[in-house]
Amino acid sequence: MRAIPQAPTPELNQAWAEVEAKLSAAVDDATYRIWLEPLRPASITQHNMTVTAPPQACGWVRERFGRLLQTAVAAVLGPEITVDLLPEEKPASTGHARGSAGGKRASTQRAPQAPEQTDLAPADLFGSPKLTFEQFVIGDSNRLAHAAALAVAEMPAQAYNPLFICGPPGVGKTHLLGAIRALMLAHDPSLIVRCITGEQFTNEFLHALGGGSTEGFKLRFRHADVLLIDDIQFLERKARTEEEFFHTFNALYDSGSQLVLTSDRPPANLDALEDRLRERFAAGLVADISPPDRATRLTILRKRVHCDGVELADERALHEIADRITTNVRALEGALIRIVAFASLTGRPITTELAAEVLDGLYPTTRQPAATVHTLPTGARTARNSIDDIQQATCEQFGITSEELLSTSRTRRIAWPRQVAMYLARELSGESLPSIGRHFGGRDHTTVLHAWRRTAKAIEISDASRTTVDDLRRRLAEQPS
Numbered sequence: 001m002r003a004i005p006q007a008p009t010p011e012l013n014q015a016w017a018e019v020e021a022k023l024s025a026a027v028d029d030a031t032y033r034i035w036l037e038p039l040r041p042a043s044i045t046q047h048n049m050t051v052t053a054p055p056q057a058c059g060w061v062r063e064r065f066g067r068l069l070q071t072a073v074a075a076v077l078g079p080e081i082t083v084d085l086l087p088e089e090k091p092a093s094t095g096h097a098r099g100s101a102g103g104k105r106a107s108t109q110r111a112p113q114a115p116e117q118t119d120l121a122p123a124d125l126f127g128s129p130k131l132t133f134e135q136f137v138i139g140d141s142n143r144l145a146h147a148a149a150l151a152v153a154e155m156p157a158q159a160y161n162p163l164f165i166c167g168p169p170g171v172g173k174t175h176l177l178g179a180i181r182a183l184m185l186a187h188d189p190s191l192i193v194r195c196i197t198g199e200q201f202t203n204e205f206l207h208a209l210g211g212g213s214t215e216g217f218k219l220r221f222r223h224a225d226v227l228l229i230d231d232i233q234f235l236e237r238k239a240r241t242e243e244e245f246f247h248t249f250n251a252l253y254d255s256g257s258q259l260v261l262t263s264d265r266p267p268a269n270l271d272a273l274e275d276r277l278r279e280r281f282a283a284g285l286v287a288d289i290s291p292p293d294r295a296t297r298l299t300i301l302r303k304r305v306h307c308d309g310v311e312l313a314d315e316r317a318l319h320e321i322a323d324r325i326t327t328n329v330r331a332l333e334g335a336l337i338r339i340v341a342f343a344s345l346t347g348r349p350i351t352t353e354l355a356a357e358v359l360d361g362l363y364p365t366t367r368q369p370a371a372t373v374h375t376l377p378t379g380a381r382t383a384r385n386s387i388d389d390i391q392q393a394t395c396e397q398f399g400i401t402s403e404e405l406l407s408t409s410r411t412r413r414i415a416w417p418r419q420v421a422m423y424l425a426r427e428l429s430g431e432s433l434p435s436i437g438r439h440f441g442g443r444d445h446t447t448v449l450h451a452w453r454r455t456a457k458a459i460e461i462s463d464a465s466r467t468t469v470d471d472l473r474r475r476l477a478e479q480p481s
Contacts, residue, residue, distance in 0.1 A: 193225065387439040
């Protein structure tokens, strides 16, 4: 459904001007300019305001800023007003034809309709002015990935090729892709840089298949100087797309083009991907990013506050955010945006109390899935268990040997107990992820995090899995001190 704007009225224009002022005060200038300034009021009634956004950005704006938009409109027009955000009706374009397959860009880096820019998703996300190396906060959790990305940006296809960056969602993988792109094009604007997500690559390939235009698709991706793909794990279990990407990868690599890929898991854990692709991904440098530690989280928040000119009445408000949100940089910054917006809309200073009030509603202190919260048997001890104890109890529970538990076997009989053991090691031992990985045959800490997520999900949806883990918890809790 697309919104057709009504003729502007003084009431609509006045209301929207006040809403824009609220939105502008709630976010930094770059965010407002890219995402919120293009919004337009389409209609207004006693109970509803309809707002339009550029079609390519509508979904992203709704997801990231829908709550903020609703808050701003309610502050201006009253809490009973609802907001509908719809894609605007655009006239047919006459100036977006692509050049020849081998041609270079004639426009500047910031031209939004240049051929290379149309590969970005969603809505020029990789081209955001915030996605630079200068804006990236370096910590122990991302130091290797940052250094590798910088080397690749400065020396394409000479430093690490391919570069594979892996880590959980929201820790900075997309930021590094955007930073690589920005620095490359700053050094050489003539480079053909393709930026795309794994999902978009799949959708475009399937569209090309359906339209009989696969040759054009191949030309576009196999004649690039640089290919940056975010969330490559989306290709799993998509045989036709995997086949096409395999040949695209080989063509680019053989021609000396740079490839940078990101994923939520290291190549070895992309179990549903073809072996030949996993081998190629692992053949370059695999750099992982883990969730930031508390010091890094505070640095991220302080940098954002400084860059956006946010006034704090109490610096401890940042500590409140950093203590509550521990795994995701995107959620960390989102919490700050919401607190700033709430302070702006209510006229209250940003204090620890205000931060706690906002976070209590949006980011409760217990954010883990309910299934991961277990009640120990009455009288059970709560002391930490050693990883050796957890491994031994797991082997006894599942009837496998310690050698099998620590082996590289991926059969269900071995993989599931191993994931459970890693899950319990993280829950009960107090050891760090790298330490747990070392106890499990020298595995990477991202493998441990992946096992924890898989087990937590299984507990959430399966009574049998939950019973198994509860039984192991009980066994460990009842062990003598």
